[in-house]
Amino acid sequence: MWYQKEIRLPSKPRGFHLITDDIVRAMPELKRMKIGVCHVFIQHTSASLTINENADATVREDFENYFNRTVREGESYYRHNDEGDDDLPAHIKTSLLGSSVQIPISNGALNMGIWQGVYLGEHRDYGGERSLVITLNGEE
Numbered sequence: 001m002w003y004q005k006e007i008r009l010p011s012k013p014r015g016f017h018l019i020t021d022d023i024v025r026a027m028p029e030l031k032r033m034k035i036g037v038c039h040v041f042i043q044h045t046s047a048s049l050t051i052n053e054n055a056d057a058t059v060r061e062d063f064e065n066y067f068n069r070t071v072r073e074g075e076s077y078y079r080h081n082d083e084g085d086d087d088l089p090a091h092i093k094t095s096l097l098g099s100s101v102q103i104p105i106s107n108g109a110l111n112m113g114i115w116q117g118v119y120l121g122e123h124r125d126y127g128g129e130r131s132l133v134i135t136l137n138g139e140e
Contacts, residue, residue, distance in 0.1 A: 001036075003029040003136040006043075008129045012122050014086075016060035019132075020117040024110065027134055036105040036138015043131040046090035046124050048097035054117025063121070067093050083124075090123035097121055105138050 007026045009019065023040055024030060030038070042049050053059035071092045073085040080088040101118055104111040120130065 001029075001033070001136075001138065001140055003027065004133065006131055006133050008131050009120065011126075011128050012120065012130075014122050014125050014127070015064045016119045016121050018054055018060075018117045019120045020054065020110070020112075023118060023132075023134055027136055029136055030105065030110070031108040032140045033105045033108060033136060033138045034140060035107075036136060038103045038105055038110060039100060039135045039137070040103075040118065041100040041133045041135075042120070043133060044099075044127075045094055046087070047127055047130050048094040048099060048121035048123065049101045050097045050119050050121060051101050051103070051112070051116050052119055053115055055115055060119065063119070067096075067121075067123075071096075086124050090127075093121060093123045105136065 005026055007022070009022060023038070027038070040049060052063070071089045073089050078088045080091070103118070122130070
């Protein structure tokens with residue numbers, strides 16, 4: 001069976017945000033799946049998806065601090081800055097982290113580790129709403 005939905009996440013401040021529950025709420029069909037795969041794709045070039053620690057919020061803060069130090073804003077050699085100093089750095093961060101994640105489905109649930117969650121990386125100061133395409137494939 002295949003299921004696919006596009007959802008919009010409300011605007012979030014710059015940083016890393018857990019969105020695992022948003023994904024599960026959007027796909028009630030997940031509960032009917034015995035085995036399969038959930039693919040989540042973000043339709044933007046300045047926000048990313050990744051899987052990491054879901055319990056300690058300081059991990060998400062450390063991610064933001066690390067990426068801001070690694071991919072600095074306002075560098076003189078950036079040519080793509082039409083939308084501000086965070087424009088090109090947001091694209092670089094998205095390329096480093098990725099625009100999709102895949103998660104196994106087992107017995108009606110995402111089969112993630114106990115300390116894992118899906119992060120939305122919002123790399124813009126004013127990114128706005130973000131669109132995700134969620135695709136489930138598997139057996140009921």
